[in-house]
Amino acid sequence: MSASTRIPGLLRATWLLVRKDLLLEWRTRARANALFFFALATLLLFSFALGPDTTILRRAAGGTLWLAILLASVLALGESFRVEQENAALDGLRLAPADPQALFLAKALANGMLLLLLGVAILPVLGALAGLTLAPRIVMTLPVLTFPLSGLGAMALVLVLGCLAIAAPGTIYAAIASNARARDVLLPLLLFPLLIPALVAAAKATSLALEGDPMLQFGSWLGLLASFDLIYWSLGFALFPLVVED
């Protein structure tokens, strides 16, 4: 038996699937482009809805950023499973000798990365629209140690954790919704109530990273976001096989 017929382990299977998704995406870049312009349009809508006074927009910047990412994520997540509907690709994946958990990790990671890229792309735009500046120094207070972060570092941390928070439950729900009727309304209907704690934490932490954190709350909000991520990535890992099995 040659080496190429070995059944891949979890990490290798995950890596292969992530690579497949990213490669598909890179070849057309259609989804990434559409997401970027959709998020941009959302930011403009928020700016118009909140009024020409940039002080209001600046104070609401944290929430606005995350609402734009969240609304765009519905498109991203829906699309990530729509590609598997063509030519019964999902059945092909199921029959392949890899754990369904690898499929979950791969999809969730790919979606998370795409959302992160989106967040990084629209943050400067929001910065320009609302006249934002990053806080010079944020003190991160963890249970065992305290260390300073730059505003940029804090912002990066929030973006990573927040996008991961959307990606995990979003991937499960996208897998379910892609096979149900009214899939375009079912995904946001299921996802939005669930993500409220993550949204609250991410929006608050973003505001702190932008405006400064005199009361040292940043660590707590990030802790909430990290706990949310841990719980939902674990839960997703355990429950996803039940969703894609027949």
Place this chain on the structure above:
Amino acid sequence: MVLSVLALLLLVSGAWLGLAWAPPEREMGDVQRIMYVHLPAVWMGLLGVTLNFICSVVYLLPPLHLGKLIGPLRVLDELDADALAEASAEVGLFFGTLGLLLGSIWGRPTWGVFWTWDPRLTSMAILLVAYAGYLALRRFVDDAERRAAWSAVVGIIIAVDIPIIWFSVRWWNSLHQVQSSPKTVDPAMVLVLRWNAIAFLLLWLVFLSSRYVIAKSRRERELAPPALASEGAR
């Protein structure tokens, strides 16, 4: 049938107790009387969603065969976990919404507003929207087996989120009245509250059992093999 009659009796007597017999509250006066229905409604809502979580977990586990351990528990083995999950979600949603509305009505004369963003209200509202989504999912999936599996997964995910929502909103804001324990509340009021709570529990059981029977028979009809064409032709 007996349960329905009993529930009706307790509800009617509970209403009389709450509206006429119980003493008026020291600070809020007669407005406080809505508590006698608001609290039991909320409790029944939470009971419904808790049962839904348990049924979702039970559905996904391999069959427990409790009847083999203790004879009388055989009746639990025959329960259709998915049908019970559907019934408890719907009944829980009904009572939860009722409780939230009653609380809102109470809030207007006492706090001056129909709504505030305190942890309990906000968590309850999110919970209700989440379970409405759960019921929508059930409606949008045609295949019975998939519907059961996916609902169970979603039910678990939502239930795990409830404490997280609670904590996050508490950090975000807080205002709800401090919970009175029976020690600080007039014994007459406690009696009326407990009377009404039992009345609501019986009503909840009546609704749950009817809804369960409906859900179970629908599921059986869906999973039953189709009637043979030759039977009709003959």
